[in-house]
Amino acid sequence: MRQLGAVDAIEIAPAVAADTAFDEAGRIVLAHLEGTLDIDLDLARYPALQIVAASAGDSARHALRSTLANALLAPLVQRFQAAGLGRWRVASVERTPAGVASGERFDVALLHEGVVHRLSIGASGATLDVLHKRLAALPSRHATETFALASPIxxxxxxxxxxxxxxxxxxxxxxxxxxxxxxxxxxxxxxxxxxxxxxxxxxxxxxxxxxxxxxxxxxxxxxxxxxxxxxxxxxxxxxxxxxxxxxxxxxxxxxxxxxAPDETSEIDAHSNWQHDTEDAPLDIxxxxxxxxxxxxxxxxxxxxxxxxxxxxxxxxxxxxxxxxxxxxxxxxxxxxxxxxxxxxxxxxxxxxxxxxxxxxx
Structure with missing residues (x-):
């Protein structure tokens, strides 16, 4: 368990099953410049997300649904950024049928304001590399911030x-x-x-x-x-x-x-200077x-x-x-x-x- 930004504690472990059992499976897709991050969760625990989640196989884009999803998940995106994990945006919120999980996934349990949230997270290799580098840098970053807060310098x-x-x-x-x-x-x-x-x-x-x-x-x-x-x-x-x-x-x-001297005087002075000061040292x-x-x-x-x-x-x-x-x-x-x-x-x-x-x- 470790602290991460505004999150009180977080535990990450490789998924023990091909897919995590949820009463009503849903998926939040976050987009980053390096790729996407899939966050599987139980929609039954989040009624607001139940409303905006698109049905499986629904390819139609709904502007209102997307706007609501971004508004609901704005705190999540802001906490990602505050924790040093980069800038993300909400690409979609959708319902997922059982057995659709693919690739390497991780079971995540995080504690925030006394509430435990259990998630299953999957990402492409490039996205995982970005997250790994940022997470690895957090201890030194937080140590520096802690030192700055306490330092008398x-x-x-x-x-x-x-x-x-x-x-x-x-x-x-x-x-x-x-x-x-x-x-x-x-x-x-x-x-x-x-x-x-x-x-x-x-x-x-x-x-x-x-x-x-x-x-x-x-x-x-x-x-x-x-x-x-x-x-x-x-x-x-x-x-x-x-x-x-x-x-x-x-x-x-x-x-x-x-x-400023007149033009004629300036020309004469420049001519004399060339003849008289060729060997003279620079006037520093x-x-x-x-x-x-x-x-x-x-x-x-x-x-x-x-x-x-x-x-x-x-x-x-x-x-x-x-x-x-x-x-x-x-x-x-x-x-x-x-x-x-x-x-x-x-x-x-x-x-x-x-x-x-x-x-x-």
Missing amino acids: CVAGSIALGARRVPLAALQSLRPGDVVLRAFAPSVAQALSGGTAFTARATWGATATGMRRIHARVVIDGTQVTVEEKPIMNEEPLQAEWPDTLPGDGEALQETEAA GLLDLPVQFEIDSVALPLAQLAALRPGYVIELAAPVLDTPVRLVTHGQTVGYGEIVCVGEHLGVRITRMAYAGDSDR
Whole structure:
């Protein structure tokens, strides 16, 4: 006997006879991508199924009968899925004459809510292989879920508010008190300024390359973070939207136009550069680095991470505007700051840089 999902106990044994004797034999046929599963049972114990069961040899399809059968057996299909046995649908419910059983069958007795259900189950080889693999994986799966429920381990989380490109030389020159503008997408900046809700991306897990982490699209409203879409798990880093690739970013456009020389000067400069710098080393300071502006989310226990679903609400310790910001590039934290308002724009004022000397921190 063993527990299986919502079923209190289940016992499976090879059928001892060619067919199991039932007062009123019936069969539920469940369909899966890999094949079908036949469940023989005593219809006399299930009056509702007696009504929808098709007579032996009745090949006519009745839409109403099929609809009723699917409605009646929806809990069974849902429990199959909840137990980790895959997605199934009800193909038919029919009456079966004695002696029609064929192939290898198994007698099953299961206990659910104090009621014992006795069944005879048969399936094709491919379907049996699927069930065998899923049943074999259940002990480790349930052990993992049990560990997660009891584990005190909390997994740190991050929320990406924005990102922009910063040349290495400019990044190295940042000191406490400096302000980085164009850190957020226009929609995020407007929401932060107006105190309205906005969407962002959040992740929980290690930041090291190659490590699996949980990703979720969230809506932030004050101190509430609501999961908007079903979380996924992969090895991708946390990524925010880039404000300087979005339309309507007037500040980015103005900065580009102010820095752009006229066409003639650009051609002359390019020609001189070719002659004068053929043997010169690369100016690594011109290398653009993707700098992301992140805040720490709430560290969640494993049990809560396993329960993340659309609509799940997490409470931040403080509003976003009052939360310290981390400057992250290529997965490494290079500085810290705070969100400030400069005129009509939001920016990040540096409070500490990771590489600065003690006098500059």
